[in-house]
Amino acid sequence: MKLLLTSGGIINKSIHDVLVGMLDKPIAESNALCIPTAMYGHPWVGPGSKTWQFISGNSEDHMVGLGWKSVGVLELTALPSIHEERWVPLVQETDVLLVSGGDALYLSHWMRQSGFADLLPSLNAVYVGLSAGSMVMAPHIGELFVGWTPPTGEDETLGLVDFSIFPHLDHVMLPGNTIAAAEQWAAGMKGPAYAIDDQTAIKVIDGAVEVVSEGYWKLFSPNGNHRCF
Structure with a gap:
């Protein structure tokens, strides 16, 4: 499985180049599916104009608007009501999954x-997450990021990676997303935790983790051996 977990999207050359390398072919020859589902669960995002901006490629994350050969929409809330043969082959054949931000739970x-x-x-597709689309791969998101509450009442997510993500570090529109807040959040997590700004992404291929950044990030380790760049 190939994951590119971003905070702000494909917004600098380093992240863009890594994405192209993970695809093994040009963006113009690659078919994409975008998944806007997380946006509906977040009160700041959608449904509404921001959902349309993401789907249409008119958002600041530069994910859908990169010049893909084709872009389709995969709305997860609709899938339980249709037969698997209507959507599973489509997902299996796509080159990249573009998963929006919003509410991770x-x-x-x-x-x-x-x-x-x-x-x-x-799947053989490259999974590209934006904010909540990246956080959902973690085992947990932490109480700080709980908005929409699932039936379980827990902060558990998919656990397809063994670390958690604090996105939008030091973002001008999110004054509470400081390194001090990230450190306090990380102290409550059970495993490794990354705080990343919007110029940073985490590449994961078959469990091997690599940070790609033109900005600032910090890894909080349970053993106290933290790394920051």
Whole structure:
């Protein structure tokens, strides 16, 4: 499985180049599916104009608007109501999955309810997450990021990586996303935790983790051996 977990999207050359390398072919020859589901669960995002901006490629994350050969929309909340043969082959054949930000627990819930979570580990597609679309891969998101509450009442997400993510570090529009807040959040997590700004992404291929950054990030380790760049 190939994951590119971003905070702000494909917004600098380093992240863009890594994405192209993970695809093994040009963007213009690659077919994409965008997944806006997380946006509906977040009160700041959608439904509304921001969802349309993401789907249409008119958002600042530069994910859908990169010049793909084709772009389709995969809405996870619709999948339980249609037969798997209508959507599973489409997902299996796509080159890249572009997963929006929003509410990570809402996204996790619908990934499971739809059967998409079960399919993910077997896919050859590159999974590109934006904010909550990245956080959902972690075992947990932490109480700080709990918005929409799942039926379980827990902060558990998919656990397809062994670390958690604090996105949008030091973002001008999110004054509470400081390194001090990230450190306090990380202290409550059970495993490794990354705080990353919007110029940073985490590449994961078959469990091997690499940070790609033109900005600032910090790794908080349970043993106290922290790394920052």
